[in-house]
Amino acid sequence: MTLLIIANPHAGNRQALAVTKKIKYTYHKPVQVFLTRYPDDEKRQVERLLSQYQEGDKVLIIGGDGTLSKTLYYLPKTVPFGYYPVGSGNDFAHALHLPSLEVTLDRLDKGQKTEITVFTYQGGLVLNSLDLGFAAYVVKEASQSRLKYWFNKCHLGKLTYILIAIKCLFKQPRADVTLTYEDGKKQSLSDLFLCSLANNRTFGGGVVIWPEASATTSRLEIVTAQGSSFWGRLAILLTLVLKRHHKSSRLSHRSVRRLSVDFEDDAIIEIDGEIVVLKHVDLTPEKRYIYL
Numbered sequence: 544m545t546l547l548i549i550a551n552p553h554a555g556n557r558q559a560l561a562v563t564k565k566i567k568y569t570y571h572k573p574v575q576v577f578l579t580r581y582p583d584d585e586k587r588q589v590e591r592l593l594s595q596y597q598e599g600d601k602v603l604i605i606g607g608d609g610t611l612s613k614t615l616y617y618l619p620k621t622v623p624f625g626y627y628p629v630g631s632g633n634d635f636a637h638a639l640h641l642p643s644l645e646v647t648l649d650r651l652d653k654g655q656k657t658e659i660t661v662f663t664y665q666g667g668l669v670l671n672s673l674d675l676g677f678a679a680y681v682v683k684e685a686s687q688s689r690l691k692y693w694f695n696k697c698h699l700g701k702l703t704y705i706l707i708a709i710k711c712l713f714k715q716p717r718a719d720v721t722l723t724y725e726d727g728k729k730q731s732l733s734d735l736f737l738c739s740l741a742n743n744r745t746f747g748g749g750v751v752i753w754p755e756a757s758a759t760t761s762r763l764e765i766v767t768a769q770g771s772s773f774w775g776r777l778a779i780l781l782t783l784v785l786k787r788h789h790k791s792s793r794l795s796h797r798s799v800r801r802l803s804v805d806f807e808d809d810a811i812i813e814i815d816g817e818i819v820v821l822k823h824v825d826l827t828p829e830k831r832y833i834y835l
């Protein structure tokens with residue numbers, strides 16, 4: 544058995560290389576590392592990994608949520624994977640209470656697997672959430688901000704998101720979408736400050752989107768809210784931060800098993816912390832197996 548590792552050396556505060564070195568020195572079986580060399584290099588590295596993959600080999604992914612999401616899209620669904628988070632937000636790892644590196648490797652050795660659901664669409668998959676409105680705006684601004692780099696260096700990556708979320712109160716990012724449900728019924732929603740399709744509890748490194756959202760269920764939680772006034776937007780952000788989701792009259796929620804979404808031309812869309820350009824998605828559940 545060989546441990547095949549895909550690692551993003553650029554994720555978070557750039558610990559992936561140190562982690563892979565540690566594994567190479569301490570792990571008792573052969574290890575082969577495939578480093579992503581530039582943005583969107585996951586496809587090429589998964590292809591290289593699969594060309595070496597033999598029955599009994601184990602796959603470990605090291606990176607942030609974006610690395611995991613993109614790698615899983617290209618990894619065949621029948622191949623189980625281990626994951627060690629080194630991103631800045633690590634929402635997936637926190638929600639699933641992923642263990643230390645030693646325990647992760649031990650479970651991988653033992654082949655102890657847990658079933659999760661991801662939602663695939665034409666061109667990618669949703670591991671944590673697809674967001675429009677303020678969350679997408681925060682990710683877009685953070686990706687262009689030098690602050691994220693410096694805060695990450697000081698292990699304060701979350702602070703970038705908090706500062707930009709405060710800016711959102713004044714900027715009022717808005718989204719319009721048309722949702723098509725399983726029964727074919729359509730719903731057009733406009734002027735949304737919050738619009739998230741959540742497969743996981745949190746985004747932005749710990750902000751709760753919906754308390755019951757989890758990759759261990761087969762459901763996608765739709766959470767929306769309009770925020771036309773400053774105080775309305777503040778109330779929405781406080782609802783999320785203070786976890787008052789069920790008590791809030793501002794938030795609308797619906798749980799679905801699959802969903803189609805149409806976006807406006809100029810929509811800012813974010814999936815698992817990455818800005819994407821999309822017109823339409825059909826989100827379909829798919830089972831995956833994580834060593835956990």
Ligand SMILES: Nc1ncnc2c1ncn2[C@@H]1O[C@H](COP(=O)(O)OP(=O)(O)OP(=O)(O)O)[C@@H](O)[C@H]1O
Binds near residue numbers: 609
């Ligand atoms: N060598 C590289 N240099 C620059 N970008 C890379 C490299 N390898 C992968 N990427 C890109 O990095 C992005 C993923 O980053 P990732 O989400 O893993 O880290 P993060 O943003 O720090 O963490 P988190 O999402 O948990 O906040 C993807 O778009 C991926 O294609």
